Amino acid sequence: MTLPTIIISTRAALKAVPPSIRDAALGVGASKMQSVFHHVLPLAMPGVLTGTIIGLAQALGETAPLLLIGMVGYVATNTPDGFIDGFVSPNSAMPAQIYEWAKRADPAFYERAWGGIIILLVFLLSMNIIAIILRRKFERRW
């Protein structure tokens, strides 16, 4: 459910790059690829990053689509047994796992749920901060 948000804002950011910049790049003899990678994409980057922040923030808390596609296996052990096992054994996402923990009666599970929530929040905040720093860095005046 993250892709539409990212695609829409990326499209808008790419379209917002003035066509005169494309013309200028082609006019000095840049190939299409060079004009996109040297000029259009760097200029659209702030917009793309903004879209990604919103998309990721949305995805972090999303549980409903996971229930639908079955990413709600209960993970009991902390680490999977070996590399392959990590892919084939029942799997879950953070919000679903917190829900699993929270609905169990034992206080130990409550503590785990709390821990999970804190990790989720810290992750969300740090990701936003990184994206904001990147956006600031790339921002350009016309």
Next chain:
Amino acid sequence: MNDMTLTERAVNATENKITARNVQVYYGENHAIKDVDVDILDKTVTAFIGPSGCGKSTFLRCLNRMNDTIDICRVTGEILLDNEDIYDRRVDPVQLRAKVGMVFQKPNPFPKSIYDNVAYGPKIHGLTRNRAELDETVEASLRKAALWNEVKDRLTAPGTGLSGGQQQRLCIARAIATSPEVLLMDEPCSALDPIATAQVEELIDELRTNYSVVIVTHSMQQAARVSQKTAFFHLGHLVEYGDTDKIFTNPTDPRTESYITGRIG
């Protein structure tokens, strides 16, 4: 003002740089350019004049294949640059555009430093081997564009922070940094004030010693001031092409006469 420059207008080059024969351009169903035959001389300023929408810019964009970027645009006929067909399948439009530079109507510097703006062309074409050579190219181009003295102390400042006239001269510097053989200018002065226009016109006259310059302009006074050859376009046809003084003082076609006297257009 015109008379003064008309007398000292000597065309000393007779070599053809670009030869266009039977050029037709279609935008979808729309037939934009009809049967244009023109010979553009080396080391000469050629002006294209005509009313809006008559195809001057379209034809100019054919000369370095900028029309390739427009999907519905179709070009037939023959355009030869140094006797090589530029619409041949073996010609790489990217290489062609390095040889045929272009300056646009609106100043469009990249939102980078002044240095990077000028250095971009030589960099992507690998024209310089090291930093020192690149520095030299940048300085030479900015000097040729009469901008060096104004920006030499702030080469790292963003190019978008310059004034309009300086930006346009920066774009000219960027275009000549790849040492093109032909320089196409699509109304380079339409966004500039009279003083900046005068500077750019002076620059065009200097560029004539090294390059063949083709300029599209709405201002007939400007065409008379800077060019040696003038072509008059009307409704997609090339109506008249010849020496500038002849076009402006003694045009053969009645349409040219009515345009330059201000009856049409």
